[in-house]
Amino acid sequence: MKSDMMSWACPHKVIVMLSLLSFSLFVSTIALSVKSTTHRVEGNILSTDISKKTKTKEDHVINYRLSRDVRPLNYTLILWPDLERRCFKGQVTIRMRVLRPTTNIEVHVKNLSINYVDFNDDANRFVQINTTNLIPKREVYEVQFGHNEISEGVYKLTLNFTGKLDTGIVGFYQSKLRGGLSMVASKFQPTYARQAFPCFDEPDFKATYDITLVKPIDYVALSNMNEISKSVDKSTKTETVTFATSVPMSTYLACFVVCNFDYKETLINTSGIGKDFTLRSFAQKQQTHKIDFAQDIGKRATEFYIKYYEVPYPLPKLDMIAIPDYVSGATEHWGLITYRETSFLVDEATTSSQNKISVANTIAHELAHMWFGNLVTMKWWDEVWLNEGFASYMQVKSLNAIEPSWTMLDQFLTKTLHSVLVTDAKLSSHPIVQKVETPDQITAIFDSISYNKGASILRMLEGFIGEENFRKGVSDYLKKYKYGNTVTQELLSSLEPYFKTLYPHLSLKYIMDTWTRQMGYPLITVRPAANNIYILTQSRFLLDPAATYDDDSEFHYRWYVPITYSTSKEKRDDILWFADTSDSVEISLSDDEKLLKINNNQMGYYRVNYPLDMWSQIIEQLKVKSNMLTISDRAHLLDDAFALSDAGILPYDIALSLTQYLPVEKDFVPWETASAKFSHLSKKLINTPAYENLKKYVQHLISGLYTEQSWEKTNLDVIQGLLRTRVLTLAASSGLPDAERRVRNMFLNWLNSHGTNTIIEPDLRSLIYYYGMKHASAEDWEKLWALYLQEEDVQEQTKLRSALSAPEDVAILKRYLNLAWDEKNIRSQDYLNVLQLISTNPSGNGLVWDEVRNRWNTLVDRFTLNSRYLGNLIPAITSGFNTEKQLQEMISFFEENSEAGAGASARQRALENVRNNIKWTSSHQSTVASWLENYVKAIKSI
Ligand SMILES: *[C@@H]1O[C@H](CO)[C@@H](O)[C@H](O)[C@H]1NC(C)=O
Ligand SMILES: *[C@@H]1O[C@H](CO)[C@@H](O)[C@H](O)[C@H]1NC(C)=O
Ligand SMILES: *[C@@H]1O[C@H](CO)[C@@H](O)[C@H](O)[C@H]1NC(C)=O
Ligand SMILES: *[C@@H]1O[C@H](CO)[C@@H](O)[C@H](O)[C@H]1NC(C)=O
Ligand SMILES: *[C@@H]1O[C@H](CO)[C@@H](O)[C@H](O)[C@H]1NC(C)=O
Numbered sequence: 001m002k003s004d005m006m007s008w009a010c011p012h013k014v015i016v017m018l019s020l021l022s023f024s025l026f027v028s029t030i031a032l033s034v035k036s037t038t039h040r041v042e043g044n045i046l047s048t049d050i051s052k053k054t055k056t057k058e059d060h061v062i063n064y065r066l067s068r069d070v071r072p073l074n075y076t077l078i079l080w081p082d083l084e085r086r087c088f089k090g091q092v093t094i095r096m097r098v099l100r101p102t103t104n105i106e107v108h109v110k111n112l113s114i115n116y117v118d119f120n121d122d123a124n125r126f127v128q129i130n131t132t133n134l135i136p137k138r139e140v141y142e143v144q145f146g147h148n149e150i151s152e153g154v155y156k157l158t159l160n161f162t163g164k165l166d167t168g169i170v171g172f173y174q175s176k177l178r179g180g181l182s183m184v185a186s187k188f189q190p191t192y193a194r195q196a197f198p199c200f201d202e203p204d205f206k207a208t209y210d211i212t213l214v215k216p217i218d219y220v221a222l223s224n225m226n227e228i229s230k231s232v233d234k235s236t237k238t239e240t241v242t243f244a245t246s247v248p249m250s251t252y253l254a255c256f257v258v259c260n261f262d263y264k265e266t267l268i269n270t271s272g273i274g275k276d277f278t279l280r281s282f283a284q285k286q287q288t289h290k291i292d293f294a295q296d297i298g299k300r301a302t303e304f305y306i307k308y309y310e311v312p313y314p315l316p317k318l319d320m321i322a323i324p325d326y327v328s329g330a331t332e333h334w335g336l337i338t339y340r341e342t343s344f345l346v347d348e349a350t351t352s353s354q355n356k357i358s359v360a361n362t363i364a365h366e367l368a369h370m371w372f373g374n375l376v377t378m379k380w381w382d383e384v385w386l387n388e389g390f391a392s393y394m395q396v397k398s399l400n401a402i403e404p405s406w407t408m409l410d411q412f413l414t415k416t417l418h419s420v421l422v423t424d425a426k427l428s429s430h431p432i433v434q435k436v437e438t439p440d441q442i443t444a445i446f447d448s449i450s451y452n453k454g455a456s457i458l459r460m461l462e463g464f465i466g467e468e469n470f471r472k473g474v475s476d477y478l479k480k481y482k483y484g485n486t487v488t489q490e491l492l493s494s495l496e497p498y499f500k501t502l503y504p505h506l507s508l509k510y511i512m513d514t515w516t517r518q519m520g521y522p523l524i525t526v527r528p529a530a531n532n533i534y535i536l537t538q539s540r541f542l543l544d545p546a547a548t549y550d551d552d553s554e555f556h557y558r559w560y561v562p563i564t565y566s567t568s569k570e571k572r573d574d575i576l577w578f579a580d581t582s583d584s585v586e587i588s589l590s591d592d593e594k595l596l597k598i599n600n601n602q603m604g605y606y607r608v609n610y611p612l613d614m615w616s617q618i619i620e621q622l623k624v625k626s627n628m629l630t631i632s633d634r635a636h637l638l639d640d641a642f643a644l645s646d647a648g649i650l651p652y653d654i655a656l657s658l659t660q661y662l663p664v665e666k667d668f669v670p671w672e673t674a675s676a677k678f679s680h681l682s683k684k685l686i687n688t689p690a691y692e693n694l695k696k697y698v699q700h701l702i703s704g705l706y707t708e709q710s711w712e713k714t715n716l717d718v719i720q721g722l723l724r725t726r727v728l729t730l731a732a733s734s735g736l737p738d739a740e741r742r743v744r745n746m747f748l749n750w751l752n753s754h755g756t757n758t759i760i761e762p763d764l765r766s767l768i769y770y771y772g773m774k775h776a777s778a779e780d781w782e783k784l785w786a787l788y789l790q791e792e793d794v795q796e797q798t799k800l801r802s803a804l805s806a807p808e809d810v811a812i813l814k815r816y817l818n819l820a821w822d823e824k825n826i827r828s829q830d831y832l833n834v835l836q837l838i839s840t841n842p843s844g845n846g847l848v849w850d851e852v853r854n855r856w857n858t859l860v861d862r863f864t865l866n867s868r869y870l871g872n873l874i875p876a877i878t879s880g881f882n883t884e885k886q887l888q889e890m891i892s893f894f895e896e897n898s899e900a901g902a903g904a905s906a907r908q909r910a911l912e913n914v915r916n917n918i919k920w921t922s923s924h925q926s927t928v929a930s931w932l933e934n935y936v937k938a939i940k941s942i
């Protein structure tokens, strides 16, 4: 638009003047009842209706939702970010349909100053407004018509507004680049679109968008759709870019970027399903050599999804961009996916296989959303698992199709399933489908239950319905509900006909409700009976055996369980259904057959316990590498055995004995599982004499595999490379003398040549930097810090930040903590992660806990209570606490700072975890300690 926009205010001083001006104008408009087509108000200052705020005292009686009787149709939006003054102004016209006569209209607004409002009917006839109110608690701006109720029909609300770009990294915000430059970007999911423009900020208010961005001439403007026109204004040195009308979409998917980046492009071959289109990947100019990997994965994953869904990609273009300041890993903005740099940029010369796999996972996840989530969206955030669980599962399926050698289906266990089985075995868990209302509750539900459990139960569903049936049901669902909003039931209805072809007498909806509408999961207990029959029973699995709970579930904490099993003869993948209402089910085997293991590949979301002699038999099978037990089966057994022991259901000796098979284990995923178990144990034993024995035991287990690995540059395939890194890391962390010596030498060589002379292989960098720094002097640390400050590669920066937290010297960690707070050293997006890294180091744990408590108010100022990342910091840094004193400190801290915001449920998880840790120490520590002691004695005596 033209330069008259310059006349409206952006910086604060002018706003004050303008609001005074508008105040008088507003008053005179009302007083004189002047029939003008426009009038001005200053919502913030003038007419906040206090009575509205005080009328509703309790949070839970406040209705946070907007009326369903007014629905947006189209947004015409112009935004003008001012990079120098770090603010923006904008104008939005919302065309809306009023379905029932009403006296007021509400839109979401947060942290915007509204300086102009105007309301018209569809024929552009002026409609008189009585008053406007800001209701900050509900983040709502209300337009009141007083006695003059407006009738049904189509109307247009126009608002001019200003906002700031420097108040955080959600909404519409500025991101700093190297060399003093900056860019602007947006992140709206879940409730931050209202910080960029007034809107109906709920996912089922889909509407079309006509977006215009004003930008400096030498910058690029990007949005969801393709550019259709632009015009330069020489006097302001700006260019106005208008984008094509969007398809109907939710507010949280709108996206605006202004930057001076470069891009690479490639054509997406749709194989005739829709028109071919261009995929572009953007990054800062000096980093464009780091986008090839993302482009390649992006192209192949997109082509995979088009064929998988059998639905054309709905937009004419697709862009992806790496943004230096980014609050999450990435966001699926439709047609313009935004990424944190570490989730996108890959320098082939410096990036590890782990980094690449993680980048590929994020890209595959976001691309899955372009259909599932964006084209068909959950009705309300209660069902966010539909979006997130699905994309989290599809990322694995698509990568398995395009990069089968990465074995992502097996890695699903260690990356997704095992951790959530721990979270979900606590009373502080919640059902997948969970009622949420406030912005804090909405952001908090983007958690491992929605993502990981959601993905896990979809994997289970696919397991019993079959891959092709699953695909067809999903495709039907997308076609049927495109551009619409759905609830869980509608996905299940689309899958139901395919399910019925296999199980005509069962209901998929009923089965899945037992998994989505109550928290937790079952433990299946096996008991042998006469005639080679095994009897299976189910009960809720909880890590705390003494936990008590109300029977508040409609399914009474019982589940409809798909049972599969392997015997000494064969793998049985046909499903034995264990109904929630049955007391037990039976497996009947032929005389010459033995039951080996239940839950093939851990496809089912449950754990299994066997009698002790069966566990012994399982251990024997593992030791002789039974080919009836797959990679996933082995990882499953390790994971279950430790969980059952932690819960006091299985003697700890059994879980430990199971690990004795590891010397014959040559696959990555079981080792990854075992490594998590050892790290779990080492956290518990850290300050006890048993800790040294645990390290010796691990050294013993890996010694054979260790000698097969090389510290030199190798040419292994990806998964063998991951195994090698895992084994060498275990060697270093367990203090294997040869590994310690090599790490220290390689590290010091590298450090003393200022990170240039010797080249450490990308796959070994994390490990060598970290363990190389373990016994670092203050001088070494300063050298590494200097290297960190100069480093430009984000993957490398991440590894260095981690290494900087490794030293055992508390004084060094203190210095790190102080330097980290300065955003010139550590970006705000990485700060909470640095706190977690330092707290993982036993020398830094207490330090971080003190720091977080002392700085709490400043942390809240920087991140806000609405940050789920701040909320999740608490369980992360207290995860190892295991004393009554620490528990009391937490309780007092929560009492003193009772406003938890989006961290409320995180605090509950943290408390329950610490209580469990305290119990663990009294129940299991001595058993584990004496088992390890005996074992280590036995090794020595050989
Ligand atoms: C406005 O939105 C409606 C529904 O989303 C759509 O059908 C219509 O084409 C849009 N009109 C314009 C002018 O964009
Ligand atoms: C943003 O608005 C909220 C209330 O909706 C208020 O508490 C907060 O202080 C505001 N922040 C800024 C930076 O204006
Ligand atoms: C405007 O609203 C006030 C209360 O907010 C009311 O007293 C007044 O009658 C209204 N005027 C009209 C024209 O509706
Ligand atoms: C509102 O914004 C538009 C720019 O889109 C501008 O033309 C108009 O003058 C503004 N009105 C006021 C009162 O600031
Ligand atoms: C697109 O893919 C199909 C197979 O899926 C192939 O036959 C065709 O040659 C490809 N087209 C281009 C331009 O690469």
Ligand SMILES: [Zn+2]
Pocket: 332, 365, 366, 369, 387, 388, 391
């Ligand atoms: Zn997602």
